[in-house]
Amino acid sequence: MSFKSIKLFEFNWDHVEGAIYYRLQENPDGASGFSQIGSDIQYEAGSYILEVPLHSRVNAQYILQACNNHGCSNSDILAVNDPLIDSIGYLKSSDSTEGEYFGGSIALSGDGNTLAVGAPGELLRTENSNPPGTVYIFTRNNLNWTEQASLQASNADKGDYFGHSISLSNDGNKLAIGAHRENSSATGINGDQGNSSFNSFGFGAVYLFSRTSNTWTQQVYIKPSNSDLDDAFGYSVSLSGDGKTLAVGARGEDSSSSGINGDQTSNDHSKSGAVYIFNYNKSNWKQQAYIKAGNTGPNSQFGRSVSLSNDGNTLAVSAPFESSGAKGINSFLPSYSAASSGAVYIFTRPETTWTQQSHIKASNSDKYDLFGSAIHLSSDASTLAVGAIGERSFATGINGNQENNDALDYTGAVYIFVQTNADWVQQSYLKAHNTELNYANGGDIFGFSVSLSENGDTLAVGALGEDSHASGINGDEQDNNAQDSGAIYIYTRSNTTWSKGAYIKSSTTEKNDEFSHSVSLSADGNTLVVGAPGEDSNATGIGGDKKNNGNPNSGAVFIY
Known part of the structure; x- marks a missing residue:
């Protein structure tokens, strides 16, 4: 067995005399037992390529059977005892x-065959040299990945952070692509994109692109109904499965209204935040709802993260700087006794009208936990994952x-x-199973990013500040010589x-790589x-030289 390209195991063998066909048996975790993979393999093949989810094959075992009309004989057990770097x-x-x-x-499509990658071009660059941002599209065909397109906004401008948020x-x-520092003051759908009279940033915009065959085109340019300076509209975006419902977060919106479709004109609660719902119907996009928290408060940043269910009828919204002293579900306390403890809100749309269903706080909610730093709602809206990087x-x-708050920093x-x-x-x-606070380097920031599978039974969690120098899968977690290299942790659910x-690292771990800044599961x-x-x-x-560090903060994406 060898490791070949992305997510591929290659099996090679010499023909066994008397064999008519072969079978590959897999024990995926080394404990659940062997079963046949795929159909029978023709005797003259001599090789077989198997695509696997690397994160769940680190203890896998394989047996190749040589078979004829009298039965099958087994090879020795082939065990995966490798960090699988060559298959990442x-x-x-x-x-x-x-x-x-x-x-x-x-953002990864449901079938895992289309990948969008944002390159907002924002880090360590001056405002004058900041590029406008690009989103790259990659597709998988016959087990091979290729770059299909690179997309920019129709009114691309420096510092817009086009690609800061994306959803497929x-x-x-x-x-959907968010550019939360786009500076047009236009409102509504397909307004004046050139209206950039304000010498400032932060109104924000969202761009919708569509693909026909292999060609991508910009379909619509979206602004909120109350576009305003520093609203950061587009800081977060989420599309429904059919692409006909869009949720957009504007974490800097300042209205003091609460609930659904309230007064948009009052700017009395700085950075309270808002979410806008857009719906596609009869060939047109329209704003369907303007959503605020039920307990709107200044600086809550409601809308910092948004996540829609597959059918678009359930919406999760985070407000990581919400400061009520409540704990648990629907226990409203209007006081500001727990600064930046954070909250998540659930909204539902039974038909065309949105209502707030739940207000969710952590069971151990505490000040500065930033509960809601990241959120993801499963496709069927039955499971919600919430990161709290300040816990x-x-x-x-x-x-x-x-209840043990001894870490004193962002574990x-x-x-x-x-x-x-x-x-x-x-x-x-x-x-994390290696929860740690390195007092020189700060906390692990576990929960910075989260992603659930469709049924909610698999969860990937990013820890942006994790410091291990390990590479690949299940490496040495205790070697903390790569500050802020980052890590991913996988969890699975059986019943409840x-x-x-x-435990997942990149294939070329180095300090400050920010591995796990973003994560997506098919x-x-x-x-x-x-x-x-x-x-x-x-x-x-794809697959270039990882070892040459000639382009600081150029960024990379890893596939497992």
Whole structure:
């Protein structure tokens, strides 16, 4: 067995005399037993290529059977005892440049065959030299990845941060791109894109692109109904599975209204935040709703993250700087007794009208936890993952001691909530199994990014500040010689019980790579994509030289 290209295991053998065909048997985790992979293999083949989800094959075992009419004989067991570095995909843009921040955002289609990568071009560059941002499209065909397109805004301008947020429809044919510092004061759909009379940034815009055959075109240019300076419209975006419902977060919006479709003109609550829903009907996009928190408060940044269900009828919105002292579900406390503890809100659309269903806080909600730093709602809206990067427990693993706040810095946590009959309950409290605070380097920032599979049974969690120098899968977690290199942790659920999965690093770990800044799982959970916008290689394209650090912060994406 050898490791061949992205997510591929290659099996080679000499023909066994008397064999008519062969069978490949797999024991995926080394414990659940062997079963046949694929159909029978013709005897003259001599090789077989198997595509696998790397994050769940680190303990896999394989047997090749040589078979004829009298039965089958087994080869020795082939065991995976390898960090699988050679099978990890490594993607750069075709025109990789310093400060591009490629991988700052990523979105994977449901089938895992279309990948959008944002390169907002924002890091460590002056405003005058800041490029306008680009989104790159990659597609997989016959197990091979290729770059299909590079997209820019129709009114591209420096410092717009085009590509800071992106979201794909299930089939990968619709793409929403946020540019939260776009500076036109236009409002509504397809307004005046050239209206940039304000010598400032932060109004924000969203661009919708569509793909026909292999050609991408900009379909629509979207602004909110109350576009205003520093609203950061487009800081977060989420498309429904069919691409016909779009949620857009504007974390800097200042209205003091609350609930659905309130007064948009009052700017009395600075950075309270808002979310806008747009709906596609009869060939037109229209704003359907203007959504505020039920307990709107200044500086809550409601809309910092948004996540829609597959059908577009359930919406999760985070407000990581919400400061109420409540804990648990629907326990409203209007006081500001827990600064920046954070909250998540659930909204539903039974038909065409949106209503707030739930207000969710952590079971151990505390000041500065930033609950809602990242969120992801499963496709069927039954499971919600919430990151809280400021949580300070020294607990490790699953359902540890939530009340121990001895870490004093951003170790971080992730909370799992499940919905039954419109009621949400907290199901699990997750920490890294190597929770650590390196007082020289700061916390691990576990929960900076999260992604669920379609059914919510597989979860990937990013820890942006994790410091291990390991590479590949299940390496040495204790070697903290790569500050802020970042890591991904996989968790899986069986019935209602969560278990620890793989510990994942890039194939070329170095300090400040920001690996796990963005993460996305395919619907079936079998493809994992991770962005590392701080990666420094001057390689271009797919599978280039990872070791040359000639392009600081050019960024990279890794596929597992």
